[in-house]
Amino acid sequence: MLLPILLVLASGMCHAVWSMFTKRSLNKSIFLWSIMMVSTVLLLPVLLIELWTQPLAAGAYALLLLSVALQALYSWLLSITYEMGDLSQIYPVMRGTSTLLIPLIGVIFLKESLSVYGWIGICCMLGGFAVLSGIGARRSLPASSGSGTTLGYYTPMLMALCVGLCTTCYVFVDKLNLQHMSPLALLEVTNIGFVAGLTPAVLRSRKLLEEWRRNKFTILLGSVLNPGSYLLFLFALQQAPLAHISPLREIGTIFATLLGVLLLKERQGLRRMICSVVIFCGILLIGIWG
DSSP states (O other), X not given: OHHHHHHHHHHHHHHHHHHHHHHHSSOHHHHHHXXXXXXXXXXXXXXXXXXXXXOOOHHHHHHHHHHHHHHHHHHHHHHHHHHHSOHHHHHHHHHHHHHHHHHHXXXXXXXXXXXXXXXXXHHHHHHHHHHHHTTTOTTTSOOOTTOOSHHHHHHHHHHHHHHHHHHHHHHHHHHHHTTTSOHHHHHHHHHHHHHHHHHHHHHHHOOHHHHHHXXXXXXXXXXXXXXXXXXXXXXXXXXXXXXXXXXXXXXXXXXXXXXHHHTSOOSOHHHHHHHHHHHHHHHHIIIIIO
């Protein structure tokens, strides 16, 4: 169990770093599209060769198309959400939603199990997510930058919730897809969906060259970290039950909170860091005794 845990922890770190790069970019849609396009082009031969040498059943192709559609929706929602709120505000909600739903799906539909300590760990994580996101503290806390009204404050949270729901769906579908194809080929399928969801916005913006001039280094680094984070997670899924390892990926919430507070200079730093410690305790409960 140690190897899948390490893979998931590394996946969470990579995810947090490229998310910070996205938040600092000029145009979120173009930045996300750019970092995914590099790996999409490189991995296309891998997918084509595998599908040619190992044809799938009709039902398996339908699952792949569903994965593509979910990734397209996910990328579109993600770009909008990063435009709206602080990284340390929206990231916990995006990641925390799947922390609740994926273990439940794994237990109910995949016949997986969690111990009492695992459920306590999930409760710790969700409690930390709720406080960290600022839900219920609208009147006592300053609004996030750009959110001058109650509606403006909660819109990023609602969008982040939609991203989390989408994440829950595509991870569950990809768990099934791994029964029919390799992690590397499946990664290319998800890349295609991700890029397709952002292409219309990129074409409309006409600012692709400007984004590359300003953020070429981070785009190239993000092009490794973005697909790499999910590839590590897919490899972990091959070796451990979904309900056990999926919550561990949410350690990225701690990394993202620290990056948002320390590097992006977002507010409520001490409060959000303390919540991250609570989340980490929940992660330890799940990872060691879950």
